[in-house]
Amino acid sequence: MDIKIIILLIVGFVFYMLFKPKFSITIFEKNIKEIKKIYGYDIANQVEQIYRLETAHMTSEQFLKTYSAGMMSFGNSYPFGWFTIHNIFWKEYPQFKPIGTKIFIEHKGLLGEGGGEKYFLEFPTLKAAMFTLAGFLNYYKNPAKWYSNNPDRQYSYLIALSKINTKFT
Numbered sequence: 370m371d372i373k374i375i376i377l378l379i380v381g382f383v384f385y386m387l388f389k390p391k392f393s394i395t396i397f398e399k400n401i402k403e404i405k406k407i408y409g410y411d412i413a414n415q416v417e418q419i420y421r422l423e424t425a426h427m428t429s430e431q432f433l434k435t436y437s438a439g440m441m442s443f444g445n446s447y448p449f450g451w452f453t454i455h456n457i458f459w460k461e462y463p464q465f466k467p468i469g470t471k472i473f474i475e476h477k478g479l480l481g482e483g484g485g486e487k488y489f490l491e492f493p494t495l496k497a498a499m500f501t502l503a504g505f506l507n508y509y510k511n512p513a514k515w516y517s518n519n520p521d522r523q524y525s526y527l528i529a530l531s532k533i534n535t536k537f538t
Contacts, residue, residue, distance in 0.1 A: 392427060392432075392433055393495075394427070396495055397427065397495060398537045400495060400496050401413050401416065401417055401499075401537040402537070404499065404500065404503045405538060408503050408507055412503050413503075413537075413538045414535055415506050415512040415530070416438075416502050417533075417536070417537055417538050418512070418530045418533040418535060419438050419502060419512060419515055420499070420502075421533045421535070422533050423439035424439070431471075431473040431489050434471055434473075435471055435489050435490060435492060435498070436492040436494065436495045436499075437467075437492060437498050438515075440467075440498070440502075441475075441487050441488065441489055441490070442487075442490055447466065447467070448467075449467060449488075449490055451490075454501065454504065454508075457508050458508070459501070462500065462504075465492070465496075465497040465498075465500050465501055465504075466497070466501075467491055467497075467501075468492065468493050470488040470491060471488070471489055471491050472486055472487070472488050474487075475487040502515070511523070512526075512527070512530060513526040513527045513530070
């Protein structure tokens with residue numbers, strides 16, 4: 370490989386890392402307020418609770434690099450197994466669809482299950498990820514469905530969510 374190309378790639382990577390949008394709690398709060406205005410208090414509150422639970426209060430590496438609240442990939446290409454969300458939300462709001470996936474080590478879940486390497490959806494912006502979650506909650510009317518389709522697991526998730534205090538809703 371030509372040295373000029375290598376230098377150009379390095380400079381491009383450094384530029385990207387320096388100017389990549391960083392997480393801002395102010396932007397998170399602004400998005401919660403916008404979600405509240407569009408979807409109402411309950412969904413805005415659930416979005417904040419889920420983000421706080423799934424991302425260790427917006428500090429996890431997975432969140433900081435994807436903006437996702439633990440949205441795992443179930444396929445190799447768009448819509449990554451999320452066909453319902455594609456049909457009911459991303460088709461109407463393509464600016465909010467994920468831009469790819471990133472691999473992370475997942476910790477064991479609430480019931481001590483799971484863990485290991487998992488692919489998570491990466492979003493272009495925090496707003497895209499948060500509004501995707503709001504669209505999901507608006508459609509399913511059940512915040513525990515974010516965690517599982519299993520009713521027993523959903524119950525455990527609802528208990529965990531009920532213990533999360535929100536700051537912005």
